[in-house]
Amino acid sequence: MLFAEVVETSAAVAATRSRLAKVDALAALIRRMSTPAVVSFLVGVPSQGRIGAGFRTVLDLVVPPAAEPALTVAEVDAALGEFAAIGGKGSAQRRAALLTSLFGRATEAEQDFLRRLLTGELRQGALEGVMLDAVARAADVPGEVVRRAFMLSGKLPETAAAAMAGGERALAAVRLEVGRPVRPMLASPAESLGGALAELGPCVVEHKLDGARIQVHRSGREVRVFTRTLREVTATVPELVELVRGLPCESVVLDGETLALTDEGKPRPFQETMSRFGALLDAASAKRRTSEGDARELLLSPFFFDCLHLDGVDLLDAPLRERRAALRRVAAGHVIPGAVEPDEPGAAEVLDDALASGQEGVVVKSLESVYAAGRRGRAWQKVKPVHTLDLVVLGVEWGSGRRRGLLSNLHLGARDPDGGPPVMVGKTFKGLTDELLAWQTRELGAIAVQRPPWGVLVRPEVVVEIELDGVQVSPRYPGGVALRFARVVRYRPDKDAAEADTIDAVRALLPGARRS
Structure with missing residues (x-):
């Protein structure tokens, strides 16, 4: 398959707002794909993942384009694989020569696509849901079967290849595999505690911790730890590895949270927990990691709330009631605080306890629910x-007064669920500490794609948690809504842009709006 066909399909998908038209265009190409790299490219990442192509290196590359398309998808994929494998002395020159050769064989449109692919600007990562629908259409299989296989494998290109090669039977054969992370089940916002209790019936009410989501896998003595984005962090959390290695089982997959605690048992700032995963958000975090005494304080404590597998038995399709029983058998001393089937006053007491201990709130879970991997349901x-x-940071304005010379006022966007660019919904400069101002001036400046006089426009890849009083109808922004009294809570290095809240979630906060 010619690479030009991928480029043309990508352009067609970007040019329409119709979800159906996007699915049709993608499905037509998937039916003819010669390699899973087709799917990788269309969702905006090389099949090898991040290959280390520097942003400035790619943008500064000027090579006369080819007159006619001749590159194949397989050739592009092979070249990017070779690029990722180059290392050692003289690697910069060899990488530059390889990119120059690749770009010299590409047409102008193909060069533009490659630049955006390698710099993360091909913002089709949010097209994940559309791509899954397209795979189902192309293979003529039920969408739920495709989604389940993807959530268990975590790899969309491989899921597409299985669907096209073996249809529903091949997809149904995908199972939970100890050591391979599963996309986490997510929670939806509740209108109220009472409303959640009434809607869900028999339920458990648990603390919503101000920590980092983790998924741990153990097979024998081997333990692996993953973040919510399925990034492996085993080497950075030896205390968690040792704890899981000591649990009374041979194999287990646990879902939970981890966080650093103060001497009083309250959560330390989120940035400090994330610093253990190599995600430093401010200078203070970096300082703390250099101190031996503070390193001891930053030991992580795990709190598990789900068990997906135990000693050879997969539990994804078992009700939460059974999964919790398995969890207590294997990790009774590390279960997240909460109450099972409380009445409304009892649930309110759990919420009060969570807030008093410095946590974010509570999560109410139906005891009859299966583990819907990767889904945000009710x-x-x-x-x-x-x-x-x-929300996704789209740009940031230069500050004034005491903030002169610092990037201050953030432009905020919500994710388009149909795969378009993020939809701007507001701005804020509130809630930013001096450390965060310094951090975002340095880090957001490094991912700038345009530098107008007022500030910078950035690659839409950084997620920030915003607290707000609500939203209001507004013609000022393209989504028709604007945030009210928005302020920064923290940056979220544990999330990527594909996990940001959608414009539909923002609109659901309008007064009188109904949540599905």
């Missing part, structure tokens, strides 16, 4: 005392 509902949204 079977789990989070209750927090304030509205927060995870």
Whole structure:
């Protein structure tokens, strides 16, 4: 298959707002694909993942384009694989020569696509849901079967290849595999604690911790730890590895949270927990990691709330009631605080306890719910005392007064669920500490794609958690809504842009709006 066909399909998908038209265009190409790299390219990443192509290196590459398309998808994929494998002395020159050769064989449109692919600007990562629908259409299989196989494998190109090669039977054969992370089940916002209890019936009410989501896998003595984005962090959390290695089982997959605690048992700032995963958000975090005494303080404590596998038995399709019983058998001393089937006053007491201990709120979960990997349904509902949204940073304005010379006022966007660019919904400069101002001036400046006089426009890849009083109808922004009294809570290095809240979630906060 010619690479030009991928480029043309990508352009057609970007040019339409119709989800159906996007699915049709993608499905038509998937039916003819010669390699899973087709799917990788269309969702905006090389099949090898991040290959280390520097942003400035790619943008500064000027090579006369080819007159006619001749590159194949397989050739592009092989070249990017070779690029990723280059290392050692003289690697910069060899990488530059390889890119120059690849770009010299590409047409102008193909060069533009490659630049955006390698710099993360081909913002089709949010097209994940559309791509899954396209795979189902192309293979003529039920969408739910495709989604389940993808959530268990975590790899969309391989899921597409299985669907096209073996149809529903091949997809149904995908199982939970100890050592391979499963996409996490997510919670939806609840309108109120009472409303969640009434909607879900028999349920458990658990603390919503101010920590980092983890998924741990153990097979014998081997333990692996993954973040919510399925990034492996085993080497950075030896205390968690040793704890899981000591549990009374041979194999287990646990879902939970981990966080650093103060001497009083309250959560330390989120940035400090994330620093253990190599995600430093401010200078203070970096300083703390250099101190031996503070390193001891940053030991992580795990709190598990689900068990997906135990000693050879997969539990994904078992009700939460059974999964919790398995969890208590294997990790009784590390279960997240909460109450099973409380009445409304009892649930309110759990919420009060969570807030008093410095946590975010509670999660209410149906005891009959199966583990819907990768889905944000109504079977789990989070209750927090304030509205927060995870939004994408689109740009940032230079500050004035004491903030002169610093990038200050953030431009915020919500994710388009149909795969378009993020939809701007507001701005804020509130809630930023001096450390965060310094951090975002340095880090956001490094991912700038345009530098107008007022500030910078950035690659839409950084997620920030925003607290707000609500939203209001507004013609100022393209989504028709604007945030009210928005302020920064923290940056979320544990999330990527594909996990940001959608414009539909923002609109659901309008007064009188109904939540599905």
